[in-house]
Amino acid sequence: MLDLTYEAPKPKVIAGATGDWELVIGLEVHAQVATAAKLFSGASTLFGAEPNSNVAFVDAGMPGMLPVINEGCVAQAVRTGLGLKAQINLRSAFDRKNYFYPDLPQGYQISQLYHPIVGEGEVIVDMAPGIARRVRIERIHLEQDAGKSIHDMDPTMSFVDLNRTGVALMEIVSRPDIRGPEEAAAYVLKLRQIMRYLGTCDGNMQNGNLRADVNVSVCRPGDYERYQETQDFSHLGTRCEIKNMNSMRFIQLAIDHEARRQIAILEDGGAIVQETRLYDVEKGETRSMRSKEEAHDYRYFPDPDLLPLEIEQGWVDDIEASLPELPDAKKARFVSAFGLSEYDASVLTAEAENAAYFEEVARGNDGKLAANWVINELFGRLKKEGHDITESPVTPAQLGGIVQLITKGDISGKIAKDLFEIVYTEGGDPAEIVEARGMRQVTDTGAIEAAVDDVIAANPAQVEKAQANPKLAGWFVGQVMKATGGKANPAAVNALVMAKLGL
Ligand code: ADP
Numbered sequence: 001m002l003d004l005t006y007e008a009p010k011p012k013v014i015a016g017a018t019g020d021w022e023l024v025i026g027l028e029v030h031a032q033v034a035t036a037a038k039l040f041s042g043a044s045t046l047f048g049a050e051p052n053s054n055v056a057f058v059d060a061g062m063p064g065m066l067p068v069i070n071e072g073c074v075a076q077a078v079r080t081g082l083g084l085k086a087q088i089n090l091r092s093a094f095d096r097k098n099y100f101y102p103d104l105p106q107g108y109q110i111s112q113l114y115h116p117i118v119g120e121g122e123v124i125v126d127m128a129p130g131i132a133r134r135v136r137i138e139r140i141h142l143e144q145d146a147g148k149s150i151h152d153m154d155p156t157m158s159f160v161d162l163n164r165t166g167v168a169l170m171e172i173v174s175r176p177d178i179r180g181p182e183e184a185a186a187y188v189l190k191l192r193q194i195m196r197y198l199g200t201c202d203g204n205m206q207n208g209n210l211r212a213d214v215n216v217s218v219c220r221p222g223d224y225e226r227y228q229e230t231q232d233f234s235h236l237g238t239r240c241e242i243k244n245m246n247s248m249r250f251i252q253l254a255i256d257h258e259a260r261r262q263i264a265i266l267e268d269g270g271a272i273v274q275e276t277r278l279y280d281v282e283k284g285e286t287r288s289m290r291s292k293e294e295a296h297d298y299r300y301f302p303d304p305d306l307l308p309l310e311i312e313q314g315w316v317d318d319i320e321a322s323l324p325e326l327p328d329a330k331k332a333r334f335v336s337a338f339g340l341s342e343y344d345a346s347v348l349t350a351e352a353e354n355a356a357y358f359e360e361v362a363r364g365n366d367g368k369l370a371a372n373w374v375i376n377e378l379f380g381r382l383k384k385e386g387h388d389i390t391e392s393p394v395t396p397a398q399l400g401g402i403v404q405l406i407t408k409g410d411i412s413g414k415i416a417k418d419l420f421e422i423v424y425t426e427g428g429d430p431a432e433i434v435e436a437r438g439m440r441q442v443t444d445t446g447a448i449e450a451a452v453d454d455v456i457a458a459n460p461a462q463v464e465k466a467q468a469n470p471k472l473a474g475w476f477v478g479q480v481m482k483a484t485g486g487k488a489n490p491a492a493v494n495a496l497v498m499a500k501l502g503l
């Protein structure tokens, strides 16, 4: 395994007029379950469909319609729980959370308040190479998403699109173990990465299929440690919840702003009112949306249309057996099997597709060299053109071929870059291109010797200078490389130049 230091989360400290303040953050992440159908109906979950085209009667809240649980959604929640090393509850139950929203016509949301399907787990959050932090997961429950109200299509009317109504969400609730804006963003990023590996959530934040409610409070140094020892929340400050954040950058800005707002109130002798706030992207500030409801405000009660959900351990075991290698394990393996730096291993394992691509390139090749080519040449080039790995015009076999030619000494690093360019833009088999275009590196010392002799004979003044100052011999190496069109083996050229100059 990787030799990681599990640092305690590091509080962001803000200096106030009355002394230092520390941040305490807990996140409720809403992750849309990757499935074809909704949680309690067979309607499609496809994003971007014609408004109100993916709506079953039960989604529209038609009287007498009954919800039927989608096994696929349950499996995805279990899979996510297993990926977060969490406890899976073989018995869970659905509750009605009553509230009125035009985009949730039932008049209530079906959720799991009392008996969630997943219990305690953890996420290891990577902060820097070698440094990771543990954030505890409190629970994951399944619930329905609401639809969308559209207020900007008409000056006098609002519209409602029920396509998203009833789509399954996993609400992933963290403990208040996150201590600063960067940690919060890194936590969401890691969750997203794990779920994308698992295939349980696409994690597309622009489409809103991963959103976070961010709970923020501030406390004095020492208070958090007292909370940790006792798990008694009264040691912590009152929190405010910032709803529906769907960008890593705004999550960080909102936390920072909200903490400073609370500190200003507290230092003024005021008190924080627990409430739900919205982040105004344009103004860069949070504003009050509604005072915080308590569970009893929602009149929660067990949904009489749904039996408690009972799953079998054997079914859970089957799901566990089908889990892919997860990011932490893959990263550790890349470091130990290929000798990569932790940083390079992180870059290569950011997405499962990138990691698979790299492994194919590295097969039979030097891992470090393969990593260099994948990260610096390929990823660099793809990024410049706004492509991801699935759109790469260069296949892993082609890139592996280039790396192999370098390793065998058939081409120099410089020629390899030209070759990469040809393969990227024109395609073709790298070895064949090298033969057809005469790009093979010259290792024949006779030919190199002749080139060295020519350059020495043509530059007597430089010869004298180099003999007085051996550092200048590099100039001759450069000239010979130029004369051979970059195809001479640089090590051989260097040795010959030194010998001929008598250095
Ligand atoms: P609710 O359901 O009312 O939103 P929860 O108990 O589910 O309340 O907590 C919601 C989130 O708030 C959790 O992620 C939790 O870690 C976080 N949280 C609780 N207390 C604090 C606090 N004092 N400061 C920051 N976050 C907190």
Ligand code: MG
Binding pocket: 028
């Ligand atoms: Mg909540």
